[in-house]
Amino acid sequence: MQTTTTDDGTSIEYERRGDGRPLILLHGGMAPRQYWEPVVPHFEEYAAVIPQRPGFGTCLDDPAETSAADIVDREAEYVRALVDAVEGQPILLGHSFGALTAFEAATDAPIEAVVGYEPAVLPEDYRGQADLADRMQALLDEGDRREAIKRYVEQVLHPDGIDDLDAWLAEWPVWPECVDLAEEVVRMNRAVERYRLPDRLDVEASALVLTGTDGPAFLRESARAVHEALPHSRFVEFDGVSHSGPAEAPATVAAAVESFLATRR
Template structure:
């Protein structure tokens, strides 16, 4: 494990595997361990870099929180690696990757269901306040259940507790509930720019079973990017990079190999 110092002095921890051009993986919830099923598919050909987001894993935290600080953390990782990296982010990490790529030198940026809130959903979003009410009553696990139900399942799942019993990350995932609540509040206040001025090839990914608000979001991001390709994975949900790592790794490699010849206007392919 190594550490770097972000713009506000926060220590950001990261782990590297393999050898080759840098591939930075930015997680959403949890920690850098989220990417463990994905790393072996790239570590033979890339230096795979996995940071912990601030306040999670082995990273430090600051006195104040906003999305801009998390973007600065990603930029600090970009500056720390040798060469211009490829950024691949999942969920909040997808937003983090896209925002960092606006003024950081990157070879390409890839985002799976980046966590922008758009349209009517953003106007009525109240997940953070619902979570805060549970936290104030001492119900940390119930607060995290609200987050998981909304973010992973779009608020539409029968027998959430049964699903959680079969999910390996539970109940340890609830340790991050305060960070999840502050992130959700910041996302509710964050506005997607009409244009994301990213000067690098961009690949946007979604799953047919992902939450409807994030499937709407990824299409809004596609419209905001000057050059992007959008792919949808049939039968895959919001946890796509760990749910179907081989399928997603195959498409990432294809994108990286074809980037120079890719038609940036391709939209809505389903695979």
């Protein structure tokens, strides 16, 4: 593992694999950096830079009262530190909250391109009634961490329902780590519920926004909105792929990314 440091002194650990153009992989809030294990083999010609994101708001006195902008800015700052730590201009590839962070960091970081799979942005009409953070926090207050994370899985990963959720979770490789991250997932969701997408994201680098037909409808809607807010963006929707797209269909997602990078402006 290697380390770099943000301007405020936060230490960021990351792993670097391979040689070539640096590709920074930014995981979402429900998984550790191991989320990218199925993806990395499909980018053999790149130097994969895989950080473990610092916990949301853990450096703040009262994360529940901190604005979404402060939390997102703090997250984007660690991405900028990674960009400065690698040689050359890297490509950012983020999933969910990692995708939101990637696009925010790309507004002023020297990067070659940015790719986001279903950025964690809520449509305005949906955001106004979103209460997942409150429901998860209530379960945490009762000491039920597993049930708190289950609420997230049910709403975001399997919005259409699943026959045997406990059996599915037992086979999910990152399930134990997700339970350990419960407080951070609540902070992430609270930031997402408060975040407002600007009319324009000032990203000069070429951008690719990805989504899948089997994930939550509101995230597909938001992916389209992020695409429209970017000045130089392409949009790709995968049939039959869910919100876990990069890990669920790594070859398909990697092929779309490779095509984009080969033909971008």
